[in-house]
Amino acid sequence: MNLFYLLGSLAGIALLALLCVALFGASGARIAAAHTLEAYLAQILPHFRVRNIALGEDAKAALAENDVDGTIHLVVAHGDGMVARKLSRPLLRAVERNGAVLSLSLADFTLPRAALILPDSAIAAAWEKKLWGL
Amino acid sequence: MMHLPDPVALATPFFILLVIAEMIFARFSGRARFEPRDTAASLLMGFGSVVIGASFAFLFLGIARALQPFRVADLGWSWLAFAACFLLDDFIYYWWHRASHRVRWLWADHVNHHSSQHYNLSTALRQSWSGHLTPGLFFRAPLVLIGFPIPMLAFVHGLNLVYQFWIHTEAIGMFPRAIEAVMNTPSHHRVHHATNPDYLDSNYAGVFIVWDRMFGTFVAERVEEPARYGIVRNLATFNVLKIAFHEWIGMFADLTKARSPHEVFCYIFAPPGWSPDGSRDTSDSLKMQWVSRNAQSQSG
Numbered sequence: 183m184n185l186f187y188l189l190g191s192l193a194g195i196a197l198l199a200l201l202c203v204a205l206f207g208a209s210g211a212r213i214a215a216a217h218t219l220e221a222y223l224a225q226i227l228p229h230f231r232v233r234n235i236a237l238g239e240d241a242k243a244a245l246a247e248n249d250v251d252g253t254i255h256l257v258v259a260h261g262d263g264m265v266a267r268k269l270s271r272p273l274l275r276a277v278e279r280n281g282a283v284l285s286l287s288l289a290d291f292t293l294p295r296a297a298l299i300l301p302d303s304a305i306a307a308a309w310e311k312k313l314w315g316l
Numbered sequence: 317m318m319h320l321p322d323p324v325a326l327a328t329p330f331f332i333l334l335v336i337a338e339m340i341f342a343r344f345s346g347r348a349r350f351e352p353r354d355t356a357a358s359l360l361m362g363f364g365s366v367v368i369g370a371s372f373a374f375l376f377l378g379i380a381r382a383l384q385p386f387r388v389a390d391l392g393w394s395w396l397a398f399a400a401c402f403l404l405d406d407f408i409y410y411w412w413h414r415a416s417h418r419v420r421w422l423w424a425d426h427v428n429h430h431s432s433q434h435y436n437l438s439t440a441l442r443q444s445w446s447g448h449l450t451p452g453l454f455f456r457a458p459l460v461l462i463g464f465p466i467p468m469l470a471f472v473h474g475l476n477l478v479y480q481f482w483i484h485t486e487a488i489g490m491f492p493r494a495i496e497a498v499m500n501t502p503s504h505h506r507v508h509h510a511t512n513p514d515y516l517d518s519n520y521a522g523v524f525i526v527w528d529r530m531f532g533t534f535v536a537e538r539v540e541e542p543a544r545y546g547i548v549r550n551l552a553t554f555n556v557l558k559i560a561f562h563e564w565i566g567m568f569a570d571l572t573k574a575r576s577p578h579e580v581f582c583y584i585f586a587p588p589g590w591s592p593d594g595s596r597d598t599s600d601s602l603k604m605q606w607v608s609r610n611a612q613s614q615s616g
Contacts, residue, residue: 206351228605260550261351261554291562
């Protein structure tokens with residue numbers, strides 16, 4: 183393999199990525215509205231009807247409780263889309279709360295941590311309790 | 317021995333030009349989506365795949381040469397031999413691809429290609445880095461044993477891969493019915509990349525969609541059911557190392573927890589998502605859940 187070709191290929195990839203930024207921007211998805219989150223979960227889950235939703239103040243993460251089976255789903259913004267995880271005890275390793283901020287540790291190779299900045303500490307405490315109850 | 321060019325190497329500059337053209341088209345038409353970090357990850361996966369593939373080419377060539385003395389015929393270099401080789405290679409690709417979706421060991425490698433939530437020409441280049449850890453060549457061994465020359469096999473397989481590049485796009489709608497009936501097209505392959513339960517595990521074809529029609533895995537794209545791309549449990553990373561190896565790591569983590577030889581076997585050979593207690597979703601269980609939901613909504 184020729185080093186010139188290898189480095190040239192990497193430079194070409196960097197240029198293509200820059201072109202992509204120039205054409206499409208680099209701002210990511212936002213989970214800013216409950217209906218956006220509900221619509222997303224209804225698309226990907228066979229049975230979903232919203233019971234409770236907690237949107238992160240930075241619009242980067244949210245929690246949603248399914249009224250059908252009581253499951254809780256973590257949704258995080260990823261690129262221009264979203265990624266969801268059904269939270270359960272083996273997956274959810276730990277929950278920590280610091281005021282209105284909930285920090286979740288997950289047994290997930292590509293999503294090991296998530297933080298939710300909730301509107302106030304009472305809401306965060308309520309969700310913390312639900313998560314410990316899983 | 318005849319020397320044939322590498323179709324993929326020859327086509328690579330055109331791949332890049334077409335990715336740029338699709339980006340510009342997408343920006344002004346809105347008929348395709350790009351995300352810079354996703355695109356960069358796909359291109360880096362393609363780069364890594366070429367480098368790793370070249371590093372392990374000797375392995376594949378060595379096995380093919382070891383098998384060659386046991387061939388039953390010498391089919392030579394006629395045009396008919398080329399055509400037959402192309403057709404049979406595509407037939408074997410269908411079964412290899414189907415197995416890659418239904419056997420976790422093979423899925424650990426192939427999942428990388430499906431790991432983007434986008435579907436554009438850069439997704440075509442999101443190729444795996446671990447093909448040498450799978451028994452891919454043994455699927456092709458019959459072609460060596462039948463008597464096709466090894467350079468011909470490499471050449472037609474390269475053509476097959478080049479064909480599959482352009483079908484990774486949302487920019488093209490549907491072709492006339494006669495073409496859609498025989499050839500794999502962007503429409504058919506969008507269905508293959510979709511995670512909608514009724515689209516899962518379908519349209520495995522490389523070039524000719526007739527294999528899916530023959531073996532019952534064909535699903536047509538429906539306008540009222542737009543494809544949602546990616547995998548059932550989408551990745552939350554653009555890190556190419558994590559993309560390349562996440563399923564291998566998941567599989568080995570499961571193997572360390574296996575409590576019987578049966579569980580070891582199933583963690584390796586059962587469909588992706590298999591678990592001893594059935595707590596995880598497989599494509600089959602997802603399909604059943606959606607059938608049940610549709611039945612409920614129709615009866616209610």
